Amino acid sequence: MTEALIFDMDGTMIDSMGHHAQSWLVFAKKHGLRIEIDDLMRRTTGRTGAECMRELFQRDLANDEAWALIAEKEQLYRERFGPVFAEVAGFKAFYAQALAHGLKLGMGTAGDRHNIAFVLSHLQLAPPPRAIVGGDEGHPGKPEPAIFLEVARQLNASAGGCIVFEDAPFGIEAARRAGMLAVAICSSHTPDQLAGPHVIAAVRDYHELLNSNFLETLHVATS
Template identity: 90%
Template sequence: MAAAKNPGGIEALIFDMDGTMIDSMGYHAQSWALFADQHGLHIEIDDLMRRTTGRTGAECMRELFQRDLANDEACALIAQKEQLYRELFGPVFAEVAGFKSFYAQALARDLKLGVGTAGDQHNIAFAMSHLQLAPLPKAIVGGDEGHPGKPEPAIFLEVARQMNASAAGCIVFEDAPFGIEAARRAGMQAVAICSTHTPAQLAGPHVIATVRDYHELLNSNFLETLHVATS
């Protein structure tokens, strides 16, 4: 784990979902490949993932088809692709190692917990039904609510707004370069979860820790190093 700074006055933790809370990115890649094949598209999956991870479903479809899709058409295509993803991942659903334990310990330290994801409401409901978090995050903002996708900061800023937390008082947990950049643009610190990318790909001056999974954070007493803001 990278040496962590000592952020002060932390109010809230904001988690990306895919690849950060749940170990889903390989199944997203598989579903993109199946979806592209069904539509007669020849794509390089790694390149598509690099260009789209963290962007909203509509943004992804416009990137894939390389044309300006109407919202209704984009939504219909998104529904097809994400149904494939859920069918693939559902039978083998898994969290990123240690996430639920970390979530519970963060709650016990009176931190506000939120989710900011490019995933749509169907994928959010799918993830939450499998994770069975209790209680649910204080705020959940998805990619189908009208906000631009990452690396724009809007999704994270909306999560903070709904939790009544300052940007400077939030730490974002992210597994993708666009998400790490979105945290920087939002004025938030970040923890890089290297489930899908290397530490070098997730580097930044605002990144206070770099880990493979949440067990590393728990074993390093990361939460205990935070100065949690008091109301």
């Protein structure tokens, strides 16, 4: 029985990954670092801000320094993405239908509270997700399952009753480690890159899920 849907944020709810990549390039240049952006994105997408900065600088930064650096980088991202903000196509319609089906909805992201507030202010979801867990709350980033497990705990849902929506390999793996099913949102990776025995669908966007009546195929737990 499906109790809850848990959504990653960047690349899953919103079409933001290209803007994150651009902000990493600007940030690295400002700090005199040379990076290969595809490699950096592969190593960091789904990890917390502090983990990302330690990966970028390749040293054990103190938490205060790491979070100050990520605040600088994420400000660059918001300045670039804000004027052209876009959801992953069909997300809000899918979210509304999921609510109508009686599902609990949560959000589990490595993004920090500032990016979460930025996204929710643009999406204007009514109501917002019942449980929201971010990457600056002390949990290890993906592929560790802690963020998704905490969302499930706050939703009072069993891990086996949750379906995770993810766009990145680390997030897909985190869902597997959490004992949850997953839907691959292929906005920034191919279906092959997001494959797994627990992945029950791989789609380009939410219109594909709506058009295939995905929600109607679920056996929704009633409380």
